[in-house]
């Protein structure tokens with residue numbers, strides 16, 4: 346697999362609520378490794394996103410296990426773990442390095458192929474999942490990153506992700522792109538570069 350193709354998600358969702366038990370069962374998935382920032386919680390804040398509690402409840406009722414796999418620190422993740430009642434979690438997980446995918450799968454009592462990854466960043470979440478050879482599920486970031494120190498890094502990362510939306514759209518006949526409020530934070534030349 347070419348390095349860049351590791352960025353490409355297996356499937357893209359506009360919202361975590363589109364990740365249904367039916368979809369997961371169709372793919373033999375019994376557990377989801379889940380990113381925190383901009384996937385389940387607001388970026389760098391302890392508040393969970395409005396849809397997260399409902400989604401976790403749906404997953405619990407369906408018997409689908411959730412495990413938070415975050416690159417941030419424990420102190421950042423614990424309010425989210427507690428708010429959502431998440432049983433399994435790994436902080437400082439060093440995605441996209443491969444150290445924790447198998448141990449976490451085992452900890453959940455599941456086998457390779459029964460676990461998918463859900464996250465909002467291709468460089469960490471999708472590359473990690475694709476390298477681990479598990480179903481890579483991309484969800485649109487809830488908001489553009491608010492931390493001024495990371496803003497420029499994320500402008501570049503989101504610009505690259507838009508190029509992969511284009512590849513994905515051509516492959517699947519879809520029309521995924523960032524919502525307007527995300528594009529509004531990006532550089533205009535990066536928006537123009539890929540016209541959809």
Ligand SMILES: [Mg+2]
Pocket residue numbers: 380381382383384464465466
């Ligand atoms: Mg994230």
